[in-house]
Amino acid sequence: MSVSAPPALTDVLSAFTQPAALVDRSGRILWGNPAFRSLFGDQPAPQSMEEWEARSPRDGDPLWEALRRSRSLVRRLHTARGIQPLRLRLAARPDGDAVVVLATAASAEGIEALQERTAILEAVFDSLNEGVLAIDSQERIIALSRSAERLTGFAEAEVLGQVCRDVFQTPPGSECPFQAMIRSGQGFHHREMVLRGKGGRPLHVSVNATPLRAPDGKLEGAVVVLRDLSEIDRLRSELAGEGGRIGIVGSHPSILRVIEKIEAVAPSEVSVLVSGESGTGKELVARAIHDLSLRSGKPFVKVNCAALAEGLLESELFGHVRGAFTGAVKDRPGRFEAAHGGTLFLDEIGETSPSLQVKLLRVLQEGEYERVGESVPRRSDVRIVAATNKDLRREVAEGRFREDLFFRLCVVPIELPPLRDRREDIPLLVDHFLKRLALREGRRKVLAAAAYPILQRYSWPGNVRELENALAHAYVCSAGDVIQPQALPDHILRGEDPFGEPDPYAEERDQIYAALEATGWNKGEAAKRLGWSRTTLWRRMRDLGIRDSRRKPPAH
Numbered sequence: 001m002s003v004s005a006p007p008a009l010t011d012v013l014s015a016f017t018q019p020a021a022l023v024d025r026s027g028r029i030l031w032g033n034p035a036f037r038s039l040f041g042d043q044p045a046p047q048s049m050e051e052w053e054a055r056s057p058r059d060g061d062p063l064w065e066a067l068r069r070s071r072s073l074v075r076r077l078h079t080a081r082g083i084q085p086l087r088l089r090l091a092a093r094p095d096g097d098a099v100v101v102l103a104t105a106a107s108a109e110g111i112e113a114l115q116e117r118t119a120i121l122e123a124v125f126d127s128l129n130e131g132v133l134a135i136d137s138q139e140r141i142i143a144l145s146r147s148a149e150r151l152t153g154f155a156e157a158e159v160l161g162q163v164c165r166d167v168f169q170t171p172p173g174s175e176c177p178f179q180a181m182i183r184s185g186q187g188f189h190h191r192e193m194v195l196r197g198k199g200g201r202p203l204h205v206s207v208n209a210t211p212l213r214a215p216d217g218k219l220e221g222a223v224v225v226l227r228d229l230s231e232i233d234r235l236r237s238e239l240a241g242e243g244g245r246i247g248i249v250g251s252h253p254s255i256l257r258v259i260e261k262i263e264a265v266a267p268s269e270v271s272v273l274v275s276g277e278s279g280t281g282k283e284l285v286a287r288a289i290h291d292l293s294l295r296s297g298k299p300f301v302k303v304n305c306a307a308l309a310e311g312l313l314e315s316e317l318f319g320h321v322r323g324a325f326t327g328a329v330k331d332r333p334g335r336f337e338a339a340h341g342g343t344l345f346l347d348e349i350g351e352t353s354p355s356l357q358v359k360l361l362r363v364l365q366e367g368e369y370e371r372v373g374e375s376v377p378r379r380s381d382v383r384i385v386a387a388t389n390k391d392l393r394r395e396v397a398e399g400r401f402r403e404d405l406f407f408r409l410c411v412v413p414i415e416l417p418p419l420r421d422r423r424e425d426i427p428l429l430v431d432h433f434l435k436r437l438a439l440r441e442g443r444r445k446v447l448a449a450a451a452y453p454i455l456q457r458y459s460w461p462g463n464v465r466e467l468e469n470a471l472a473h474a475y476v477c478s479a480g481d482v483i484q485p486q487a488l489p490d491h492i493l494r495g496e497d498p499f500g501e502p503d504p505y506a507e508e509r510d511q512i513y514a515a516l517e518a519t520g521w522n523k524g525e526a527a528k529r530l531g532w533s534r535t536t537l538w539r540r541m542r543d544l545g546i547r548d549s550r551r552k553p554p555a556h
Contacts, residue, residue, distance in 0.1 A: 012223045015210045016130065023049060027064035041080030057083060084479060131205075131226040134212075137219055139163050139179050151205075151228055153198030169196035178224060181209050185219050192229065204229045206442070231444060246288045248281065249432045252422035258285070258414060265412045266292035271364065273349075273409045274387040276416030279465030282387035283347065285414060289385055290343040298342030301335050306348035314356055315372045324373025336369055336380050344382045349409065350390035350401060357402045364408040384409065419460040419467060426455050429464060433471045434483075445475055451485040457513055458492050509544050512537070516546075 010031055013020045019036035021029050027049040037045050046052035049064035055078035060066060066073055072089045079086075131148030135141055140163055144156040159167050165176035181187060187210045195203045208225040246259050265272055266289045274282045283302065290300045308316055311325070319334030335344060352360065363369045364384065368377040386409045395401035419426070430447055438444040451474075460466055474487040485493065495506045511530065519525035527537040540546075 011210050011212055012132070012134075015208050015223055015225045023064075039079045043080060052077060079479075081479060131228070133164075133224050133226070134221060135164050135178055135182065135224065136221040137182060139165070139176070139182050141167060142221065148226060151197070151226060152195075152203065153201060169200060177207070178209060178222065181211065181222055182219065185211055187211050187222070195226075227442075231438075246292075248284060248288065249428050250422060250425040251428065252417070252425050254417040254422055255425065258416060261412070261414050262288050263292065265289065265414075267294065269383055270411040271384045271386070271409050272412045272414060273392070274385065274414045274416065275392070276387075276389065277418050277461075277463055278389050279463035280416040280418060281464055282389075282416060283345065285416065286343070286345040286347075286385040286387060290345075290383075293343065293383065295342050295383060299339050300343050300345065301339035302345040302347060303335050304347045306351040310353045310356060313352070314359065317356075318359070318369050318371050320372035321374045324371070328373065331371075334371065336363065336382060337378070339382045341381055342383070344384055346384060346386040348388060349386040350388040350392055350395055354402065357405050361402065361405045361408060364405070419463040423456050426467070427452060429467055430455065430471060433468050434475070437472060437475045441475070443481075445478060445481050445483055447471075447474075447483045448485060451483065451488060453513065453517070454485055454488060454493060457509060458495055508540070509546065512540060512544070512546055 010022075010033075013022075013031075013033045016033065017035055019033065019039055021032040021036045023029050029046060029048055029052075032045055039045075046055065049067070050062070053063040057076050061069075063075060067088055072087070074085055074087045076083050077086050131151040132143070132145040133141055133148050134143040140161050141159045142161075144152075144154065144159055149155055154167065164178045168176070170176040170179075177188075177191070177193060187208075189208045191207050191209075193205060193207055195205060197203045203226075206227040206229055208227075210223050210225075211219055212221045212223060214220050246262055248255065248259055248262075250256070262285060272286075272289060274285045276282055286302070287300060290296060303313075303316060305313060315324075315328075315332070315334065317334050317336060319332050319337060320328050321331050322328055346360075359369065363380050367380050369380055370377055392401055392406055392410070396403045396406050430452075434445060434447065455467070455470075462469070470489050470492055471483075473489050474483045477487040478484065495510070512526070515526040515529040516523070519529065523537055524534055527534045530537065532540075
């Protein structure tokens with residue numbers, strides 16, 4: 001695709017996150033912005049609307065002819081992700097070229113109009129979420145889009161010709177970021193800042209600023225794209241409030257008991273043993289105990305006891321002196337010293353060797369330890385929270401874990417339930433994780449209602465961590481703002497444990513869910529459909545962990 005458009009126009013289109021292409025009267029694609037080219041991944045972008053249509057299912061009248069006639073339409077078109085429904089909108093330019101802006105049919109966002117007001121630049125996209133303004137080389141505002149009007153509260157007529165630092169009320173002694181860009185000629189991207197809108201209202205925005213140059217290289221102004229971060233701020237606030245002081249999301253009785261125990265034990269100094277399957281949130285519990293304790297202002301230090309060999313783990317925990325072993329070229333403090341006054345979290349405590357268990361027992365009993373290669377005892381002032389995914393009582397019975405250390409660690413036991421035993425919390429967790437993804441990625445997406453029953457039926461061997469990873473997978477694999485079921489990992493769609501044998505009860509579980517959903521969760525009618533008694537259905541639901549999934553997903 002070759003460019004035959006003014007540099008100012010391609011510059012402004014390049015600044016947008018939505019796909020945009022310049023197309024001439026015949027439908028030949030002259031140029032596409034990075035977002036447009038990314039639609040096709042590693043494949044070459046089409047050279048014309050006709051070629052693009054040829055790669056796609058035929059859908060009514062010829063694409064370019066229909067678009068020129070209606071100026072807005074939705075078509076199923078070829079992209080790197082397969083055939084997708086895209087909304088195309090057309091904005092004519094005075095010289096007869098056109099701008100085609102694409103968005104998924106789900107979001108239906110597009111560019112309503114493109115207008116040039118000066119020979120330098122006045123291209124304003126009125127229906128974008130991002131606000132657009134243009135400034136000239138004298139730092140005066142020469143264009144303000146309607147979305148920028150909505151964001152800032154200023155009408156375009158109020159600010160045209162005014163210096164940007166005066167409009168956005170840059171404090172005395174501070175340099176306006178747009179002014180600095182004009183003077184340096186250097187643009188910037190994704191810079192967070194707080195501007196002042198009409199009436200002094202603070203505007204938290206992410207800014208992309210692109211200098212505009214004449215063919216001879218002379219700086220003639222800049223295009224500034226403002227993305228409103230107030231939704232991100234709102235999400236941060238919501239996330240901060242979820243889980244209360246604990247930060248643990250859930251309303252199932254089993255998880256509420258965990259929260260109650262955390263709140264009860266946190267103010268004390270006793271050791272806590274957190275047990276549960278991998279991915280249930282043991283570190284989150286340890287962190288919550290520390291944050292609610294009197295030691296919250298001191299360090300929280302974590303050690304994964306399974307990640308290091310025995311000799312290295314001893315040095316990691318207690319430190320070593322110079323010459324203690326080959327490679328010990330200087331004294332090095334250990335994690336007990338790093339956590340002084342705070343909390344030491346010993347994850348996978350069941351993986352420690354018998355000799356190291358003896359040394360840990362000494363610290364717990366006497367509050368003393370020695371660095372490796374040193375005979376001078378050092379005092380320890382830490383609170384121990386340990387975690388394991390093993391049955392330590394069985395490990396004790398079979399001689400692999402010291403009984404006296406077990407009882408020192410397990411003054412207060414906290415057992416975390418697996419996710420399959422609290423399926424009612426899945427909608428709450430989905431909402432929580434999607435908010436976190438929106439904060440990280442800068443775009444809010446929701447999960448389609450049809451996906452919730454699939455998540456409810458899956459056994460979740462990886463527990464909450466697996467759910468979080470599955471949602472991240474679905475988020476990045478979804479082009480639109482609604483995450484459809486097919487974006488979930490394949491093994492979850494099939495209901496299979498990716499690391500174990502297929503669930504032998506998967507078919508029976510699916511039959512029960514199908515009968516319950518077909519009867520509106522009327523257990524008597526569902527039992528009749530299955531040819532069972534109501535008591536048999538109740539017993540199988542209990543045994544298979546099937547609970548009422550009619551609970552609606554959180555509102556968005």
